[in-house]
Amino acid sequence: MTQKAVAQAAGAAPARTVISAEGLNLVYETNDGPVQALKDVDLEIGKGDFVSFIGPSGCGKTTFLRVMADLETPTSGTVLVNGVTPEAARKARAYGYVFQAAGLYPWRTIGGNIRLPLEIMGYPKAEQADRVQRVLELVELSGFEKKYPWQLSGGMQQRASIARALAFDADILLMDEPFGALDEIVRDHLNEQLLALWARTEKTICFVTHSIPEAVYLSTKIVVMSPRPGRITDIIESPLPKERPLEIRDSPEFLEIAHRVREGLRAGHAYD
Numbered sequence: 001m002t003q004k005a006v007a008q009a010a011g012a013a014p015a016r017t018v019i020s021a022e023g024l025n026l027v028y029e030t031n032d033g034p035v036q037a038l039k040d041v042d043l044e045i046g047k048g049d050f051v052s053f054i055g056p057s058g059c060g061k062t063t064f065l066r067v068m069a070d071l072e073t074p075t076s077g078t079v080l081v082n083g084v085t086p087e088a089a090r091k092a093r094a095y096g097y098v099f100q101a102a103g104l105y106p107w108r109t110i111g112g113n114i115r116l117p118l119e120i121m122g123y124p125k126a127e128q129a130d131r132v133q134r135v136l137e138l139v140e141l142s143g144f145e146k147k148y149p150w151q152l153s154g155g156m157q158q159r160a161s162i163a164r165a166l167a168f169d170a171d172i173l174l175m176d177e178p179f180g181a182l183d184e185i186v187r188d189h190l191n192e193q194l195l196a197l198w199a200r201t202e203k204t205i206c207f208v209t210h211s212i213p214e215a216v217y218l219s220t221k222i223v224v225m226s227p228r229p230g231r232i233t234d235i236i237e238s239p240l241p242k243e244r245p246l247e248i249r250d251s252p253e254f255l256e257i258a259h260r261v262r263e264g265l266r267a268g269h270a271y272d
């Protein structure tokens with residue numbers, strides 16, 4: 001019985017599928033020959049899921065996110081985002097994308113950075129201002145609109161870049177290791193804030209990370225990947241409640257999931 005059929009048999013309402021990948025392969029042609037970045041990837045992501053992708057460097061996490069965002073074209077297989085191709089989803093502004101580095105323009109204020117994509121899209125001035133205020137509030141940066149990126153800490157800059165991705169109010173947020181460069185205390189705080197934002201907005205989030213605790217703390221679903229070729233080795237549905245204080249990381253349930261993720265990573269690791 002498939003996972004979906006089990007959920008239905010148990011009487012649970014099936015979540016609407018927001019992203020689905022079937023038989024996805026992506027091969028990069030390089031000077032050293034072909035590199036299979038994704039092999040036979042099948043995945044379903046439901047509305048409101050928080051999905052983490054975890055795996056060693058080179059296992060295709062970023063590539064998968066880029067395929068969803070229509071920044072890479074798969075060699076074979078299908079991907080649907082909101083039921084349409086990634087290209088159609090991109091044109092419909094179905095997602096916001098947060099990169100590894102905050103990537104804010106230093107010559108623009110925080111407000112100016114968040115407003116930029118709205119300006120390009122031709123939103124009326126008043127609506128631009130409204131949206132900037134709203135997303136600044138969501139990431140707890142109200143009052144920092146007129147500051148320049150260099151006047152903010154690394155964590156605040158990353159929050160500003162999340163705000164920029166939220167400005168379109170897309171239902172899907174694609175986040176490529178957004179907190180990787182931050183120290184652990186700041187990261188903990190941002191993890192808490194991101195969970196609160198997710199709970200408030202009910203967005204579907206795809207989140208790339210190298211950190212097992214981060215993946216387990218944040219996710220409803222953890223996708224474990226392994227490299228050469230990049231493939232999914234385990235998909236873990238988290239039994240943790242939606243409400244998650246940081247202390248949950250000491251609970252037996254949390255440690256059990258972390259253990260399963262670690263086992264999955266170990267099984268897929270070549271140690272070369």
Ligand SMILES: Nc1ncnc2c1ncn2[C@@H]1O[C@H](COP(=O)(O)OP(=O)(O)OP(=O)(O)O)[C@@H](O)[C@H]1O
Pocket residue numbers: 028029030035036037055056057058059060061062063064230
């Ligand atoms: N544009 C490209 N051209 C050629 N090869 C690429 C390209 N982008 C990625 N690759 C290769 O594809 C594989 C998957 O890369 P990808 O960046 O998706 O992995 P990742 O899991 O996100 O890694 P990391 O954790 O280091 O960010 C790697 O072997 C990488 O070298």
